[in-house]
Amino acid sequence: MQERHSNIDVLKAISCIAVVLIHYNFPGGWGTTVKTICRVGVPFFFFVSGYFLLNKQGCFSIETIMRKCKHILQILITASLFYLVFFVGFNLLVRPSFDVMVGLQERVNIYRVIKLILTNDPFVYGHLWFLSALIYSYLSCIAIFRIKLLKDNLFITSVVLLMGFLIFSNYNTVLGLRNVIPLQPSKQLLLIGHFFVFRALPFFLLGIVFRQNEERIRSLNILSKGNIILFIVIGSLLSVVERGLIGKESQYYIGTYMVMFLMFALALEKGNFKVPFIKPLSFLGENLSTDVYIYHFAIGPLVGFAAGKLRILGNPVYIYSKAFVILLATIIFAYLIWSVKEYFHAAKVNVSK
Numbered sequence: 286m287q288e289r290h291s292n293i294d295v296l297k298a299i300s301c302i303a304v305v306l307i308h309y310n311f312p313g314g315w316g317t318t319v320k321t322i323c324r325v326g327v328p329f330f331f332f333v334s335g336y337f338l339l340n341k342q343g344c345f346s347i348e349t350i351m352r353k354c355k356h357i358l359q360i361l362i363t364a365s366l367f368y369l370v371f372f373v374g375f376n377l378l379v380r381p382s383f384d385v386m387v388g389l390q391e392r393v394n395i396y397r398v399i400k401l402i403l404t405n406d407p408f409v410y411g412h413l414w415f416l417s418a419l420i421y422s423y424l425s426c427i428a429i430f431r432i433k434l435l436k437d438n439l440f441i442t443s444v445v446l447l448m449g450f451l452i453f454s455n456y457n458t459v460l461g462l463r464n465v466i467p468l469q470p471s472k473q474l475l476l477i478g479h480f481f482v483f484r485a486l487p488f489f490l491l492g493i494v495f496r497q498n499e500e501r502i503r504s505l506n507i508l509s510k511g512n513i514i515l516f517i518v519i520g521s522l523l524s525v526v527e528r529g530l531i532g533k534e535s536q537y538y539i540g541t542y543m544v545m546f547l548m549f550a551l552a553l554e555k556g557n558f559k560v561p562f563i564k565p566l567s568f569l570g571e572n573l574s575t576d577v578y579i580y581h582f583a584i585g586p587l588v589g590f591a592a593g594k595l596r597i598l599g600n601p602v603y604i605y606s607k608a609f610v611i612l613l614a615t616i617i618f619a620y621l622i623w624s625v626k627e628y629f630h631a632a633k634v635n636v637s638k
Contacts, residue, residue, distance in 0.1 A: 292552040293333060295563065297570030300326040301577045302612060308412070309585050309608045321528045322521045324537055325544045327415060328488040330578075332549055334419060335492025338426065343497055345430075350423045357423075361416040364579045365407060369393075371583050372409045379590060396471040404479035410582045418485035425486055426493070440494045446487035447542060454478030455527070455535050484536060488545065495549060503553065513551045520544035569616065576619035584615045 303326030310316040338345050338353075372392065376383040392408045400406040405414040405421070429435045435442055454476075457464040466475040478484060495502065524540030560566070569577070588611050589598070597603045 290552065291563075291567050292554075292558050293549075294567040294570035295558050295560070296329065296548055296552050297333065297574045298566040299570075300329040301569070301574040302326075304412075304578055305581045305612045305615060306608055308582065309611045311605055311608065317528070318525050320534075321524050321538065322544075324524065324535075324541045325521075325548065328537060328541065328545045329548060330415070331419065331422065331485050331488035332492040332495070332545055334422070335489035336496045336549070338423070338489075338493060339496045345426070347427060350427060354420050354423050357416055357420050360575070360579070361413065361420070364413055364416070367580075368410045368413070368583070369408070375583075375586055375590075394471075396468045396473040399468060400473060400475060404475055405481055405485075406479065412578070412582055414479075415485075415578070418481040419489075421481045422486050422489040425482075426489075429490075439490050439497075443487040443490040443494065446482055446490075450478050450483040450487070450537060451539065453483065455531050455533075455538070459531075478536070491546070492549075495546075499553065502550070510551065510554055513547050513554070517544050517547045517551070520547060572623050573616060573619040576622050577615050580618055580622075581611060581615040584618060585611050588614060 303323035306323045307320055307326065310320050338350075369389075373383075373385055373388065376388060377385070397406070397408050401408065401417070405417040407413040407417075429439075429442075452460060453462065453464045464477050466477065467473075468475060520540040520543035522540070523543065524538040527538040527540060528534070588607065592598050592603055592607070
């Protein structure tokens with residue numbers, strides 16, 4: 286059974302909250318700032334997944350990888366079917382004249398299949414890219430650990446790939462590089478930065494590197510908890526500055542890389558976090574974070590639809606509280622899913638006795 290780390294569960298909770306705040310935010314510069322800082326949420330999940338791939342002996346088995354991939358694939362298929370139904374149902378709700386067949390043909394076609402395979406971009410609701418990219422990352426490790434040059438240089442490989450993302454996503458204009466591949470004759474574009482080797486695999490590999498060198502990193506004892514928190518703040522501010530300098534939105538920034546690594550270093554410090562609501566956060570991270578990530582994209586439009594019916598879309602109170610309403614509603618929905626799963630699990634255990 287996989288060991289539990291209460292601190293990591295807390296940071297998983299914070300990360301899933303951050304993901305919600307990326308997609309449902311606040312207006313103006315304040316919203317841009319929060320969104321930029323929250324970009325650390327997704328890479329943290331990749332990092333954690335890579336960290337827990339290895340056992341205490343620093344090894345993994347192909348059977349373990351295939352079991353994890355099968356589990357993620359089940360989640361991905363369930364979520365994809367849910368969102369296809371939601372896409373049709375919600376559009377019919379807000380637009381009774383919505384043509385279902387035309388809508389599905391626009392979303393499900395050969396070019397979108399190519400994008401799904403190459404850059405993990407789903408047919409509907411793009412946030413599900415994380416799940417297929419995570420599968421790719423697990424499967425890639427089977428090959429990477431069989432190639433001595435890569436296996437012995439995981440950190441260097443990760444850094445090169447992280448730089449690749451920055452080059453093709455953040456600084457391509459400055460460097461005069463194309464960051465898209467057109468899918469002719471369609472209007473679909475493949476974003477080079479969206480290939481999983483740039484936006485998923487490096488974080489996953491860094492998690493493995495951290496696991497392999499955990500004791501060495503701890504023994505360095507360079508930074509105290511207070512200093513780590515200080516540098517997390519500095520990294521967050523660095524992300525905001527970089528966002529302003531490049532003049533465009535990106536999935537990750539240099540500061541994002543810095544904050545993600547420091548968050549994990551903080552999680553593995555001795556002793557549990559002493560923060561308010563530690564137990565609820567730990568519970569959220571352990572049991573609800575995946576479903577919060579998956580289903581917040583459905584809760585958001587429903588909240589917006591309800592606000593429209595109540596005629597409060599332009600109300601400043603609603604505008605600035607919308608993100609928290611969606612977050613709370615999503616957590617409640619995720620808790621209901623968890624409760625149903627627990628009920629059926631307990632019923633199954635009782636039957637088998």
